[in-house]
Amino acid sequence: MNKNMQSNNDFQLRLQELRDRYTEDLPEKIAAINAHRKSLDEQWDWNVVNVLHQMVHSLAGSGGSFGYAQLGGQAREIEIELKAIINAKSRPGADVWAKLATNLNNLPGAISTSSS
Numbered sequence: 001m002n003k004n005m006q007s008n009n010d011f012q013l014r015l016q017e018l019r020d021r022y023t024e025d026l027p028e029k030i031a032a033i034n035a036h037r038k039s040l041d042e043q044w045d046w047n048v049v050n051v052l053h054q055m056v057h058s059l060a061g062s063g064g065s066f067g068y069a070q071l072g073g074q075a076r077e078i079e080i081e082l083k084a085i086i087n088a089k090s091r092p093g094a095d096v097w098a099k100l101a102t103n104l105n106n107l108p109g110a111i112s113t114s115s116s
Contacts, residue, residue, distance in 0.1 A: 022066040030107045037104050044091050053082040071110035078103050
């Protein structure tokens with residue numbers, strides 16, 4: 001095997017390790033996102049809303065990069081909803097918040113339906 005092929009193989013192995021680690025960490029990341037959302041059910045806090053938005057933004061960006069296109073897409077939709085709430089500078093109505101909560105609760109299903 002020449003040096004270029006070995007280098008490519010090393011790169012592919014490292015990339016697979018990163019994908020595996022990302023996949024392993026996904027349930028914990030989604031649980032943390034939902035924990036933040038649940039804390040907002042109990043007490044509204046704009047700092048928590050901003051942290052939640054950042055967490056979902058990160059998931060939206062990384063999902064597709066690691067083979068979870070559906071997860072990334074769903075997270076992107078949630079990110080847009082959260083950004084609208086932040087921009088409105090007003091706590092959302094119960095119907096909007098219930099829809100967002102449902103979308104967040106559905107994130108784990110996007111893991112199993114995406115190809116990794």
